[in-house]
Amino acid sequence: MENKLIKYRTDENIGILTLNRLEKRNALNPELVESIKSKLDEIEGDQDIKVLIITGEGKVFCAGADLEYLNKLQDYSSTENEKDSEELADLFLKIYNFPKPTIAAVNGAAIAGGCGLATVCDLIVADDEYAKFGYSEVKIGFIPAIVTIFLMKRIGEGRAKQLLLTSEIINAKTAYDIGLVNYLYNNVLDGSLEVASNLVQNSEFSLKETKSMIHSISNLSVEEAVNYCVRLNTISRSTEDFKEGLNKFLKK
Numbered sequence: 001m002e003n004k005l006i007k008y009r010t011d012e013n014i015g016i017l018t019l020n021r022l023e024k025r026n027a028l029n030p031e032l033v034e035s036i037k038s039k040l041d042e043i044e045g046d047q048d049i050k051v052l053i054i055t056g057e058g059k060v061f062c063a064g065a066d067l068e069y070l071n072k073l074q075d076y077s078s079t080e081n082e083k084d085s086e087e088l089a090d091l092f093l094k095i096y097n098f099p100k101p102t103i104a105a106v107n108g109a110a111i112a113g114g115c116g117l118a119t120v121c122d123l124i125v126a127d128d129e130y131a132k133f134g135y136s137e138v139k140i141g142f143i144p145a146i147v148t149i150f151l152m153k154r155i156g157e158g159r160a161k162q163l164l165l166t167s168e169i170i171n172a173k174t175a176y177d178i179g180l181v182n183y184l185y186n187n188v189l190d191g192s193l194e195v196a197s198n199l200v201q202n203s204e205f206s207l208k209e210t211k212s213m214i215h216s217i218s219n220l221s222v223e224e225a226v227n228y229c230v231r232l233n234t235i236s237r238s239t240e241d242f243k244e245g246l247n248k249f250l251k252k
Contacts, residue, residue, distance in 0.1 A: 014196045015051070018054075022058045027064060034087070056106075059107065105125050115133050116147030133181075137164075
């Protein structure tokens with residue numbers, strides 16, 4: 001049965017997953033979260049897809065949690081609320097640890113959980129005119145708990161405090177200046193496809209292992225990280241990707 005909450009298409013070796021709750025500003029609810037997770041599992045097993053782009057339908061990337069659903073949470077038990085939080089955390093971790101490079105094509109507002117969704121992607125490409133970023137949780141007595149660790153890893157503790165405590169909404173240029181956004185384009189999907197096309201030219205093995213390496217060493221001491229990377233470097237030299245890539249380079 002067709003899933004109307006998301007759209008998915010491919011462009012050669014690039015997958016494009018689009019949030020499709022236009023009437024709700026692509027806000028997250030349990031059904032959408034589950035739809036994204038299920039599609040990620042499918043894309044992970046597709047050997048033809050090398051890079052994944054995540055974007056939003058219309059003029060909004062993702063407005064965060066569905067307000068109608070948030071209202072229902074008031075009647076949830078602590079156990080039910082914990083389960084709901086775990087589902088969102090599972091989605092963020094699934095994207096953060098996704099073995100293929102992920103790109104958030106932020107075409108408009110990315111607010112609260114929507115900003116979190118962009119933050120957990122490897123790269124963020126933003127529309128230089130329409131993209132907006134912000135964590136508005138503290139305005140309604142909520143805590144941006146699940147996204148904080150990912151935001152701190154991306155822009156540091158000081159910048160994270162600024163965004164999370166003030167709940168200010170920043171434009172694409174400011175987000176780029178503080179390191180939240182990687183690229184600015186006036187056509188965000190074309191820009192994302194350009195970035196993705198460049199990634200596809202690289203070794204699939206190297207992309208996967210480099211991403212895994214960055215995550216693995218981020219909490220290690222310098223000595224532990226170097227020892228880990230020595231072993232990884234040794235392994236990489238025996239791969240077919242390395243041998244083929246080196247031969248192509250030497251022949252140029």
